[in-house]
Amino acid sequence: MTRISRWLADRWVMGVALLVLGYLFLPIAVVAGLSFNRPSSRLSYDFNEFTLDNWRQPCATSDMCEAVVRSVQIGFIATVAATVLGTLMAFALVRHRFRGRSGVNVLIFLPMATPELVMGTSLLALFVSGGVQLGFWTIVIAHVMFCVSFVVVTVKARLAGMDRRLEEAAMDLYANEWQTFRRITLPLVLPGIVAAALLAFSLSFDDFIITNFNSGTTVTFPMYVWGAAQRGIPPQVNVIGTAMFVIALLLVLASSLPGRRAKRPS
Amino acid sequence: MSVLAHVPTGSGQSAPLPAARSGRYRLLPYLLLLPGAAWLFLFFAVPLFQLAAASLYDPSGSLSTGYALTWAFGNYPEALQAYWPQFTRSFLYAGIALVLALLMGYPLAYAIAQKAGRWKNLLLVCVIAPMFTSFLVRTLAWKTILSDNGALVGLLRDVHLLGADGRLLATPVAVVLGLTYNFLPFLVLPLYASLERLDHRLLEAASDLYASPVRAFRKVTLPLSMPGLVAGTLLFFIPASGDYINAELLGTPNEYMIGNVIDSAFLVRLDYPQGAALSFLLMAAILAVVFVYLRRAGTDEVL
Numbered sequence: 001m002t003r004i005s006r007w008l009a010d011r012w013v014m015g016v017a018l019l020v021l022g023y024l025f026l027p028i029a030v031v032a033g034l035s036f037n038r039p040s041s042r043l044s045y046d047f048n049e050f051t052l053d054n055w056r057q058p059c060a061t062s063d064m065c066e067a068v069v070r071s072v073q074i075g076f077i078a079t080v081a082a083t084v085l086g087t088l089m090a091f092a093l094v095r096h097r098f099r100g101r102s103g104v105n106v107l108i109f110l111p112m113a114t115p116e117l118v119m120g121t122s123l124l125a126l127f128v129s130g131g132v133q134l135g136f137w138t139i140v141i142a143h144v145m146f147c148v149s150f151v152v153v154t155v156k157a158r159l160a161g162m163d164r165r166l167e168e169a170a171m172d173l174y175a176n177e178w179q180t181f182r183r184i185t186l187p188l189v190l191p192g193i194v195a196a197a198l199l200a201f202s203l204s205f206d207d208f209i210i211t212n213f214n215s216g217t218t219v220t221f222p223m224y225v226w227g228a229a230q231r232g233i234p235p236q237v238n239v240i241g242t243a244m245f246v247i248a249l250l251l252v253l254a255s256s257l258p259g260r261r262a263k264r265p266s
Numbered sequence: 267m268s269v270l271a272h273v274p275t276g277s278g279q280s281a282p283l284p285a286a287r288s289g290r291y292r293l294l295p296y297l298l299l300l301p302g303a304a305w306l307f308l309f310f311a312v313p314l315f316q317l318a319a320a321s322l323y324d325p326s327g328s329l330s331t332g333y334a335l336t337w338a339f340g341n342y343p344e345a346l347q348a349y350w351p352q353f354t355r356s357f358l359y360a361g362i363a364l365v366l367a368l369l370m371g372y373p374l375a376y377a378i379a380q381k382a383g384r385w386k387n388l389l390l391v392c393v394i395a396p397m398f399t400s401f402l403v404r405t406l407a408w409k410t411i412l413s414d415n416g417a418l419v420g421l422l423r424d425v426h427l428l429g430a431d432g433r434l435l436a437t438p439v440a441v442v443l444g445l446t447y448n449f450l451p452f453l454v455l456p457l458y459a460s461l462e463r464l465d466h467r468l469l470e471a472a473s474d475l476y477a478s479p480v481r482a483f484r485k486v487t488l489p490l491s492m493p494g495l496v497a498g499t500l501l502f503f504i505p506a507s508g509d510y511i512n513a514e515l516l517g518t519p520n521e522y523m524i525g526n527v528i529d530s531a532f533l534v535r536l537d538y539p540q541g542a543a544l545s546f547l548l549m550a551a552i553l554a555v556v557f558v559y560l561r562r563a564g565t566d567e568v569l
Contacts, residue, residue, distance in 0.1 A: 028399055115505065117548065121317060152302070212533070248395075
């Protein structure tokens, strides 16, 4: 009896889980489907007619592609800056004991717990009172700010899980500190840093709320979609959405391969 | 540790902290921290004070004529009075969405952690994968799914769950559904991390001691998944209550949440004192909810 009910319980949970996954993927399927759609009118969101035009000419509405390029530029700069700043902080927090540690931890934790709305409006208040012209660089400043914490958390997790004895072994074998760092520490932490950078880029590329308050007249891809939602969305938006999904999926699958290989010998 | 420390990290021993070995190391941690901490201080902490100041500006000022800091505490009750419905609606919608997300997210996290076997990593990627597409594009896809001419509305009309001219789009249902959808992965990931560590033998022991599956769940699984549940709930609730994209794209002004009001205060009406006061009220309300919740849940380790 218990065996039967447990069998049912197992299937029941898995069944619900698969339904929920279906719910999570439904909009993705719709986005992919709509990327092949020729809409009946500018304001229609319904599927009308199959076409490959959107994929052949993704930049038919040129301001959309400009927005995508701008988002990539901002994402790239913000990712590099946030990854460097965050990785240095992670090393300090995991490898060193110092005064003011808990204060730094709070400073890193708070941006992740604060609503984006509050961060966006407060930065706007700062920029306006300081007379700073809103635009490309204010967006970069904001993105670096909210990405740093996520980089610290990701790199910290990797560092904390690292076996210190490998470095001690290197030192015992007469490697100096720089050689140990270069040959042992860095390669071992690198997957964490790469993961952090990918996370930072995706956070930056997709951010709308904070960007919306600090962009002035500069248009990123999410800002473009937001504006276009009022006037009618060009179907090419779904091409970008689908392409983003595929590229990110490939990156995640690719980055998980060497990680698995590194874990195996133990 | 922090809420986000529950995100899966992989196993391995924690590195011991070496004491500062010699004088030249004493400054090193500060040098490593300085750039990042300075950035966070300048562009996260200082702006909060600026926002606080802006919320106390003389409300009769304007962007062109300039604002004077007159400690106008009256901005707060005024803003609250004017936008009380949007405030309560934000927390109501986020709350309902949270309940729905728990009903869906818990079985999902449990199945991946305990039942998936070698499919575990693949299913985990499936949970995160929808977030690879732009948030706004995903939300707009719901406009197609819930469309008046769509299959879903047609089906609901046929089985008379909706009237002949009933609709889903531009209703509270659409907004709550959108919120549930968009923030579900934030709930599932920490829950998964907690449930993954759950020792299956504990459940077997409970059933050996004649606990029914329901009782075993209540007495063993649920308490042991509490840290992940608390972290996931917060990671869901904080962004959901501050969101205004779903209300804007899937709802009408009748479904506007406090985020819509703050957005228009800063970007359309250019009423900075009111927008700042509302932002601060939102943060205070969220902190209050989080604090009460953490006391109730009784897990100190989350913060």
